[in-house]
Amino acid sequence: MTAYTTKFGSLKDYEKGSIQIVQGEATNYAFSNVFEVAEHATAYDKIVVGLNQKYVIETVRAEGQSVWYTASHDEFVVVMDGEVRVDFLKLKSTVNVEIEGTQLAGELPDGTPMGYVVLKKGHQAILPAGSAYRFEANDPSVLLIQTIKGPLSLEKWSEICLK
Numbered sequence: 814m815t816a817y818t819t820k821f822g823s824l825k826d827y828e829k830g831s832i833q834i835v836q837g838e839a840t841n842y843a844f845s846n847v848f849e850v851a852e853h854a855t856a857y858d859k860i861v862v863g864l865n866q867k868y869v870i871e872t873v874r875a876e877g878q879s880v881w882y883t884a885s886h887d888e889f890v891v892v893m894d895g896e897v898r899v900d901f902l903k904l905k906s907t908v909n910v911e912i913e914g915t916q917l918a919g920e921l922p923d924g925t926p927m928g929y930v931v932l933k934k935g936h937q938a939i940l941p942a943g944s945a946y947r948f949e950a951n952d953p954s955v956l957l958i959q960t961i962k963g964p965l966s967l968e969k970w971s972e973i974c975l976k
Contacts, residue, residue: 823894824894824955827849854872854874859871861967862957867961868962872955873948873958875895876952880918882918883916883918884916888958888959889937889958890937890956892954893957896934896954899929900946901927902925908943914960
């Protein structure tokens with residue numbers, strides 16, 4: 814019996830997998846490596862790597878400090894590589910519920926500090942509805958965010974599938 818070893822990748826050390834197309838075109842298949850997507854991304858671009866109806870999984874390259882974000886619904890983040898601080902504010906005014914997905918919260922949102930968490934590889938956190946949050950990473954890091962497709966979600970399927 815062949816022994817297999819699971820190796821978890823990182824931004825600096827990942828192996829690109831492959832897919833064998835039996836029928837159709839490569840662009841018809843969702844196949845990506847979150848580390849490869851993050852390696853070629855601009856900091857804090859929210860690149861869709863998974864789509865199920867209106868729900869998405871986004872890969873984000875965290876580097877430096879992000880702008881403030883908010884959403885009318887809970888979001889979920891997991892750090893795939895690196896260390897990321899997430900600051901939270903409880904917003905004084907309500908979020909525009911007509912916009913789904915992540916929205917910009919403004920340069921300095923009006924809110925009460927709720928604290929922060931420091932997430933390392935494998936750690937996860939809820940990004941609660943009605944709050945604003947920002948990320949900060951001293952070194953390039955990789956996030957996966959589960960949310961609803963919104964105005965900041967970037968679909969780069971042809972770039973991802975054809976690399």
